[in-house]
Amino acid sequence: MQLVKSKAGLNLDALDEEGVGLIPIDPEDMWHANNLISVDDVVRAHAVRKVVNETKTGSTSSERVHTDLTIRVTSTFFDPAASALHVSGTVIAENAWVSLGQYHTLDLELHRPFRIWKKYGWDSVAKETLQDALKQDKEGAVAAVVMQEGIANICIITEYRTVLKQRVESSIPKKRSASSDQDSGMRRFYEKTMSTLLRSVDFSKPRPLLLASPGFVAHDFKKYISDEGVRRADKSLQAIAREATVVHSSSGHLHSLNEILKSQEVLATMKDMKFSKETRAMDDLFDKLRRDDGRAWYGTAPVEKAVMEGAVGRGGGVLLINNSLFRSNDIATRKRYVAMVDRVKEDGGEARILSSDHESGERLDALGGIACTLTYPILDLDESDDEGGDEGGDGEEMVI
Numbered sequence: 001m002q003l004v005k006s007k008a009g010l011n012l013d014a015l016d017e018e019g020v021g022l023i024p025i026d027p028e029d030m031w032h033a034n035n036l037i038s039v040d041d042v043v044r045a046h047a048v049r050k051v052v053n054e055t056k057t058g059s060t061s062s063e064r065v066h067t068d069l070t071i072r073v074t075s076t077f078f079d080p081a082a083s084a085l086h087v088s089g090t091v092i093a094e095n096a097w098v099s100l101g102q103y104h105t106l107d108l109e110l111h112r113p114f115r116i117w118k119k120y121g122w123d124s125v126a127k128e129t130l131q132d133a134l135k136q137d138k139e140g141a142v143a144a145v146v147m148q149e150g151i152a153n154i155c156i157i158t159e160y161r162t163v164l165k166q167r168v169e170s171s172i173p174k175k176r177s178a179s180s181d182q183d184s185g186m187r188r189f190y191e192k193t194m195s196t197l198l199r200s201v202d203f204s205k206p207r208p209l210l211l212a213s214p215g216f217v218a219h220d221f222k223k224y225i226s227d228e229g230v231r232r233a234d235k236s237l238q239a240i241a242r243e244a245t246v247v248h249s250s251s252g253h254l255h256s257l258n259e260i261l262k263s264q265e266v267l268a269t270m271k272d273m274k275f276s277k278e279t280r281a282m283d284d285l286f287d288k289l290r291r292d293d294g295r296a297w298y299g300t301a302p303v304e305k306a307v308m309e310g311a312v313g314r315g316g317g318v319l320l321i322n323n324s325l326f327r328s329n330d331i332a333t334r335k336r337y338v339a340m341v342d343r344v345k346e347d348g349g350e351a352r353i354l355s356s357d358h359e360s361g362e363r364l365d366a367l368g369g370i371a372c373t374l375t376y377p378i379l380d381l382d383e384s385d386d387e388g389g390d391e392g393g394d395g396e397e398m399v400i
Contacts, residue, residue, distance in 0.1 A: 001028040001133040004113045018364045019044075019117035020130065022384055024110050028158055031357070032133035035110060036126065037116060039329045043087055044070040045106045045114035051097050058067075065097050069104055080163065080357060084108075115353040122164035123338045124345075125326050125353065143201045144210040145193065146260065148252025149186070149216055154192040154200050155257065161357035164202040164254060168193045190224040203240055212249040212260045219246050258359045278360040281318060281352055285371055293310050295376030298367035302381035314348030315375040322345030324356040337370075351377075 004021030019042070024030055037043060047069040072087035078085050088105040091098050098104065101194040108114055113130050118126060125142035142157040152168040196320045197273060201207075211218035222244050231239030247263045249256040261279045297303055303319070312319050325337050344351045354361040356369070364371060 001025060001032055001264060003134065004115070019115045021113055021115045023113045024108065026110070027164055029133065030083045030108065030159070031083045031161055033114075034076055034128065035327070036133065037073060037076055037085075037087060037324055038118075038327060038334070039073055039075065040119045040331070041073045042070060042119065043067060043073055043089070043090065043106060043390070045087075045091075045108055046112050049097050049104070060365060067095060067097055068151050069093075069098060069106060071106060074081075082394070091206040115260050120331055120335075123335070124342050125338050127219045128353070129323075138392065140185055142208045142210060142261070143197070143203075144212065144257065145218070145221070146210070146249060146252055146254060147193065147213045147221065148190060148215075148254050151252045152189075152195075152196075153199050153252065153254045156201065156255070157257075159259075160319060160356050162257060162359060166196050168196050182286060186220070187224070190221050191220065194225055196229065198335070200267055203236060206239070206243065209240060209244040210247060210266060211244050212247045212256065213252055214248065214250060217252070222246055235329035258363070261359055267308070276356065278352060278354055280365050281320060282360045285318075285320060285373055286307060294374070294379040295383075296371065296373045297381050299376075299382070300368065300370055303339060303370050304336075305381050306374055306378060307343050310347050311374040311376060311377070311378055312344050312347065312349045313373045313375055316377045317347070317349035318345065319344045319349060319351040319375045320364055320371045321351070321353055322356045322364050323353050324361075324365075325369050326353075378394065 002023045002025055004023055022029075023032070024033060045068065046066065048064050048066055049069070050062055051065050052060055054060050069091055071087070072091040072092050073089040075088045076085065085108045086105050087108060088103070091100060091104055092100045094100045106114075107134050113374055122130075127329055129234055144155045144157055146153045146155065149156055150172040153164060154166045154168065156163045168189075170185070172185040174187060200389075211222055213219075213221075222241055225237055226241035227245070228243060229235070229239075245265055247260055247265050249260050262283065285296055285298075289298070297306055303312075307319065311317065319340065321337060321341065328334050330339075341351045341353070354364050355364070356365060
């Protein structure tokens with residue numbers, strides 16, 4: 001993501017009434033834009049509008065005109081497969097083709113600027129999201145192939161989300177009498193997977209490659225890539241095979257990514273990447289939950305109590321919260337979660353905002369999207385207040 005007409009950078013402490021102009025450069029920028037834009041924000045972007053013209057004789061004709069529209073956002077829809085973002089709302093600045101109050105959906109596009117104004121101001125979470133969006137160092141996305149005989153899922157794992165690029169399926173003969181057919185079937189499968197991998201993932205710059213499978217499928221696929229590199233005298237293929245890491249998984253399906261990212265080989269190779277740190281944080285949370293010693297809690301009400309008591313502070317306190325919670329249509333709810341993040345940082349604790357599009361975020365979703373580990377144990381956080389329970393935290397119980 002790039003700033004529009006900004007040479008000196010952006011002062012996040014002085015975001016003014018002119019809003020922030022941004023240009024999406026790559027597909028992941030659409031994901032950042034989706035997290036930046038909330039209901040009631042104002043967005044201005046390029047639009048194509050169908051206009052119907054009526055002549056004096058009563059006949060009509062239509063044409064498509066290109067214009068810039070400014071809308072107040074009512075909803076957004078993000079298509080992760082296509083990395084497309086659709087922002088819907090009512091027009092608040094009329095022009096020659098569009099009147100005030102008309103409904104329109106803006107399709108944000110790569111390399112086309114848009115501008116955003118925050119009706120309720122840029123809180124700390126919105127500023128952090130903007131900083132992440134503006135980071136130029138986006139290299140380091142990991143390619144992964146999770147496979148078994150006849151099935152391969154080709155993925156890209158970035159700091160913020162996991163994207164399924166392609167799924168490869170190929171029939172493999174199973175009969176023992178057809179072992180030669182099975183061997184040729186596996187070769188066809190490997191060739192199809194390798195060609196799909198090279199089309200789906202850009203290896204022009206070196207990037208880690210994870211190959212995971214039950215049994216020896218991933219190991220044999222790595223050998224196939226290496227052998228093909230030698231046969232074709234293709235140094236890039238040889239380099240891909242040489243740098244690939246083979247790990248074990250229980251199956252070749254996408255849900256196995258969670259155990260892959262927890263494997264010692266992957267953690268050792270990618271220990272400094274954001275998703276690896278989040279995976280370790282979630283593992284630590286579940287370990288403490290299993291101990292049931294009052295050092296870990298989940299659910300909005302118990303976590304909020306712990307934060308307000310200062311128990312998620314300096315000395316090991318960690319707040320884990322999904323970014324999806326900051327997209328609530330209710331402003332008070334959004335501010336509630338932002339206040340928790342700010343309080344934890346003030347107390348010297350660590351606040352980690354996880355992506356709901358990542359494996360760690362999906363695990364956190366199962367706990368209501370928010371959890372914490374404490375600097376000291378508290379044993380009664382799940383008791384209901386006399387005034388009644390809070391939304392999202394009623395009746396939460398510890399995981400044993």
